[in-house]
Amino acid sequence: MxxxxxxxxxxxxxxxxxxxxxxxxxxxxxxxxxxxxxxxxxxxxxxxxxxxxxxxxxxxxxxxxxxxxxxxxxxxxxxxxxxxxxxxxxxxxxxxxxxxxxxxxxxxxxxxxxxxxxxxxxxxxxxxxxxxxxxIPVVHALEHELNGNEILTIAGIMNGTTNYILSRMKHEGSDFAEVLADAQALGYAEADPSADVDGFDAASKIAILGSMGFRTRITTDDVYMQGIRDISAADIEVAEELGCTIKLLAIARKTDTGVDVRVHPTMIPNGHPLASVDGAMNAVYVVGDAVGETMFYGAGAGxxxxxxxxxxxxxxxxxxxxQGQKPLPEAEPFSVNRPIRTIDNLHTRYYIRLTVEDQLGTLAASTRILTDNNISISNIRQLEGTGDGTCTLVFVTHSALEADLKKAVEALAADDSIREVASVIRVEDIDKWTEGVFAN
Amino acid sequence: MxxxxxxxxxxxxxxxxxxxxxxxxxxxxxxxxxxxxxxxxxxxxxxxxxxxxxxxxxxxxxxxxxxxxxxxxxxxxxxxxxxxxxxxxxxxxxxxxxxxxxxxxxxxxxxxxxxxxxxxxxxxxxxxxxxxxxxIPVVHALEHELNGNEILTIAGIMNGTTNYILSRMKHEGSDFAEVLADAQALGYAEADPSADVDGFDAASKIAILGSMGFRTRITTDDVYMQGIRDISAADIEVAEELGCTIKLLAIARKTDTGVDVRVHPTMIPNGHPLASVDGAMNAVYVVGDAVGETMFYGAGAGxxxxxxxxxxxxxxxxxxxxQGQKPLPEAEPFSVNRPIRTIDNLHTRYYIRLTVEDQLGTLAASTRILTDNNISISNIRQLEGTGDGTCTLVFVTHSALEADLKKAVEALAADDSIREVASVIRVEDIDKWTEGVFAN
Structure with missing residues (x-):
């Protein structure tokens, strides 16, 4: 030997x-x-x-x-x-x-x-x-065991610190700053938490996994990135009412016009396997056209x-x-040249939470702004007023173009009847994740 | 090329x-x-x-x-x-x-x-x-990517038909026979469902995965096997009250005195990643001493x-x-010789549901029988009587020896105050699954 x-x-x-x-x-x-x-x-x-x-x-x-x-x-x-x-x-x-x-x-x-x-x-x-x-042995699976497939979607919880924070926010009803401070005291988050909470760490990882899965060149700089600092206890509570969980997902998905690569807070239905990945654990969900849905779960650090x-x-x-052999060279890593789409080209659903004047006509005004910007509404909730003359309006949209959504949000922010666009969170259209899977 | x-x-x-x-x-x-x-x-x-x-x-x-x-x-x-x-x-x-x-x-x-x-x-x-x-690419992971680990536990939902049936029983509150008939009509279950519902299919799979994980010889005939025919809607309802889900698990676990290899219905806490594997999907949970908990999820058939x-x-x-090379021979498959333990040597927790005479002293009698057989009780529930002079008693035990449990069940069945031992289901002691994982 x-x-x-x-x-x-x-x-x-x-x-x-x-x-x-x-x-x-x-x-x-x-x-x-x-x-x-x-x-x-x-x-x-x-x-x-x-x-x-x-x-x-x-x-x-x-x-x-x-x-x-x-x-x-x-x-x-x-x-x-x-x-x-x-x-x-x-x-x-x-x-x-x-x-x-x-x-x-x-x-x-x-x-x-x-x-x-x-x-x-x-x-x-x-x-x-x-x-x-x-x-989690997902890199080898993407490089080898799943080679029979065309990979369609990679979506993962790839940062334990943010998953720990979001899980505690959900279970305790606490706000971000409070849980972050406690996570820092317990050693779950760094003194400078930026690499984790702003999404840099997950961006590097999805660049690596996306490059492998789609066999195209994706670098960390190609990844759209938004962290979890703006997620509030109110968002998590409304998400729960909508049957959803908010996770910081790193997503790479093949579309007809290029690859989407992005890290941002995402609402996913509670029934999705990623939704129940709790605490500091990681999981990478991979869809191949033959294998269909798979998920790889385990510790992402330590x-x-x-x-x-x-x-x-x-x-x-x-x-x-x-055994006296040379390790096999890996296949040419970037054999396919796929364009990377900018976030403006993303089509997804959105959750929009507004703080509005509690007066007649506000709902009509915000609805019209959305409609004028090609945003079609799937779900509206008006939450009880808080006595300060405002109330909360929550919209969930049908699938819309990110560029349109941005314009709509600007118009909402500029409207007199709207005090604040309190938050905008992408609601992942998970049916798209499995588009292209072969029927058995 | x-x-x-x-x-x-x-x-x-x-x-x-x-x-x-x-x-x-x-x-x-x-x-x-x-x-x-x-x-x-x-x-x-x-x-x-x-x-x-x-x-x-x-x-x-x-x-x-x-x-x-x-x-x-x-x-x-x-x-x-x-x-x-x-x-x-x-x-x-x-x-x-x-x-x-x-x-x-x-x-x-x-x-x-x-x-x-x-x-x-x-x-x-x-x-x-x-x-x-x-x-699910778990075989390659056990043969290669996880080789740095000593594997401690493999526990999986490895049969889609039974998971589909148990999932529907849970969501619909239906009984086994009813869901099986419907699953057969829909093509989810075979006309002769025995290979699936009696555990044979899962037994072959855990023999294969167990052999690889523990590098010892395990054949299908070594696997203790019990199917899901006796699981009732009542059991699933009580499990839910206990915060548990009933799954047909195939388990191989290393102990100091040999390997346990078994397929049977199992109660696991709802928080465990295996509990939320729904419908016909499969998942294999693998614990290694270095990697800790991992789970591989996907379609088990099709x-x-x-x-x-x-x-x-x-x-x-x-x-x-x-590349002009010979594929590497696999490592010697059975380099370790571990004894296979019989089910009588299993230590786990048990759920016991009894139909008893609704009269004074019955609870004391059944408790005494358990205690006399070295079975210590963790949880007792008495369900409302049904008006026919009987009521339901549910015990959940602390960890006990299967051989002792069998004796206790025989004694319970023979007792005059007990109409029926309606069901006995193992309650998996999931803390044991991660015993031996290195502290970070």
Whole structure:
């Protein structure tokens, strides 16, 4: 049995989990799969990481060059995140004939094309199961097991922090700021929560999964992005009355005129499998024309769940290497060139909550504004006035064009009888998600 | 690009779907993945199948020997089901150096060991993603992506017919016989429903998934099996009051003294992701020590969903063949030898519904019988009497030994104050499912 030498760069939460997993299960891997994984060299800026993990002096370095230049190393695992020096670690590893496994969504969300080309030029592979939806093995499924399908829709809860916040807002009836503060105190949200709550993290992930699913180039910058800061307890309450749950979804969908790629709060019916994904858990719903609806559920973050995905990728490379074969190159990543549609071209349904003067004619005025902008109304609710001379009007529209909706919202905001457009939330037209599935 | 020649045996629901999928998407597979799949020879007993699919005379035969003896064929897809001649098709294919893809749960639930050995002897591979949970790519995940983990629990809704029946019973408050008759009329259940409703189908699938997850030999005959015929509308109603849903689960779980493998109706809390899997859909919940809880959801049957899994397996073989490599042999399937525990050794919680004489002392009598048999009670409900001199008592126990429970039920049945032990349903102790998951 050939030993597979691993170079591990980054010994933080995920890197430490990977090191511990490989050390804990070393003998099982040998016995069950004939795979002998050896942590040849691990890199961190902190000697304390090496001490905590019980790494020998030989196994540890503070300079990543020692890892990528070690001729015995087969696979480099990059777990430092960010762009620099992660990009250099990838490039140097490829040039010295090493395969790379990474969880770096920031890097891969923008640079998959460059990295795939460089890997192919050097006859090596890279894998990134852990970069999207942590431990959930959806990347491999999109790259391989579902290849018989044309993928139609990918829609996921890909950020645990925002799902945790929205779940608590729903269960407790609390407002965003309150739950965020508590989530920060409990360590579920960062001190600077922007990457999570404003949608950046989910945008990187849907760029990666969308590129794979639709085999077209999607980068993080292509993704329309709106976070959850404006979701209020009132919206969640009305959603509940409408039989819906509000989730921060990352969605990529193929249409006849291009791919929609977007991250935003979304109302989905309670009966949809994504609606019951609670707390910090992640789930990725994938529709293929043959398989129909599928969903992959699990932890999207955390030391060991992410390590599970990293080690799964290591296995995918180590299995052929152990048998004296080269890992197969991945299929050309961007074999199809699909345009990315802007959000203005989206057709979906909308929830609009207005605070209006509690007087005759207001309902007629707002209805007319919507109609004048080609927005057809599916559902109207007028909530009890609050005694300050205003009341709340809620509209749910039929499917409408986002560009029209924007104009309507501007006109509503400008109308004298309307105090405030309190919120606008997209109501996902889930029937569209399965359009194109073959009839059995 | 090397053409991959496919031999397809069986052109029924699944075989027809596979043929249509490969023909529909042929050009996409070439363009996206560089995989050129050619249906070289298809076999069915009926010429009408060939006509319906538009197969040429050259492409069609009624004799499977023509497929396995064709020297140009790389991969044989066996989709006729049953043991004979499926076993011969596997054996002849292996001996003539062909890889095999199959959805045959009946065959693989009992003969994986023999077939794996024969494939290895002949240097070929076989794959069976479609044999368990149809289109859901959980087999590959258990064989590869989750290899970094020690698998702790596999629990799934693996039979669409019974899930459809239980879902309708729940939503409509109807009894089993009534919903079954309607499901048969609608084509959701077979005229002879036994394979589904008595648990045989799910037993084959958990034997296959359990073998893979625990890397030990489990055959269909090792699986304890109890179907859903005895579930009544009353049980479903009481379950709902207890915050639970009744599902037919197929469960394999590692314990310190062996593996539990069982199929039976199970009460699970409504908050568990399996509880909201509705209608004919399937889902497989897998716990690994690193990844924690995961769930794979999708269609468990149907022409195209199953074809998606079959074609995914074809890709797994065609990718290396296209690049001039031999598909990697699978890891030794039964590298661990774990004993299978009998159901008598199960520790779980139980729901017991009794019809008792509506008189003083009955509650005390039944409580004493339980206590005398080491069954400790967690919850007691007495339902309103029905006017015929009886009333209903419901007990939910703490975790107890199945052998003790059986004795208690015998004693209850023999007691004069108890008219009937109306039902006994296992209440799954879901905390046990995640015992052994690493703390992050």
């Amino acid at each position: 050939r030993t597979i030498n691993i170079g591990l760069v980054g010994l933080g939460t995920v890197g430490g989990g990977v090191a511990r997993l490989i050390m804990n299960h070393h003998d099982d891997y040998v016995k069950n799969y004939g795979i002998d994984l050896h942590l040849k060299k691990c890199c961190s800026l902190y000697q304390s990481d090496a001490d905590r993990l019980g790494l020998s002096a030989d196994q540890f370095t503070t300079d990543w060059h020692d890892v990528v230049s070690d001729p015995d190393i087969d696979i480099v695992i990059e777990l430092i995140g960010g762009t620099h020096p992660a990009m250099d670690i990838f490039e140097e590893s490829f040039k010295s004939g090493k395969h790379v496994v990474s969880a770096n969504k920031a890097l891969l969300g923008r640079n998959t094309e460059h990295l795939a080309r460089l890997a192919a030029e050097n006859g090596v592979s890279f894998r990134c199961e852990a970069a999207a939806a942590g431990g 030391s060991f769940p992410t390590a599970s995905a990293v080690v799964g990728d290591v296995f995918a490379l180590a299995e052929p290497i152990s | 090397r053409t991959i020649n496919i031999g397809l045996v069986g052109l029924g629901t699944v075989g027809g779907g596979v043929a249509r999928l490969i023909m529909n998407h042929h050009d996409d597979y070439v363009k996206n993945y560089g995989i050129d799949l050619h249906l070289k020879k298809c076999c069915s007993l009926y010429q009408s199948d060939a006509d319906r699919l538009g197969l040429s005379a050259d492409q069609f035969t009624t004799d499977w020997h023509d497929v396995v003896s064709d020297p140009d064929i790389d991969i044989v897809i066996e989709l006729i089901g049953g043991t004979h001649p499926a076993m011969d098709i596997f054996e002849e294919s292996f001996k003539s150096g062909k890889h095999v893809v199959s959805a045959n749960k009946a065959l693989l639930g009992r003969n994986t060991e023999h077939l794996a050995r024969l494939a290895a002897e002949n240097g070929v591979s076989f794959r069976c993603e479609a044999a368990a949970a149809g289109g 022409s195209f969903p199953t074809a998606s899994a079959v074609v995914g397996d074809v890709f797994a073989l065609a990718e290396p063949i296209s």
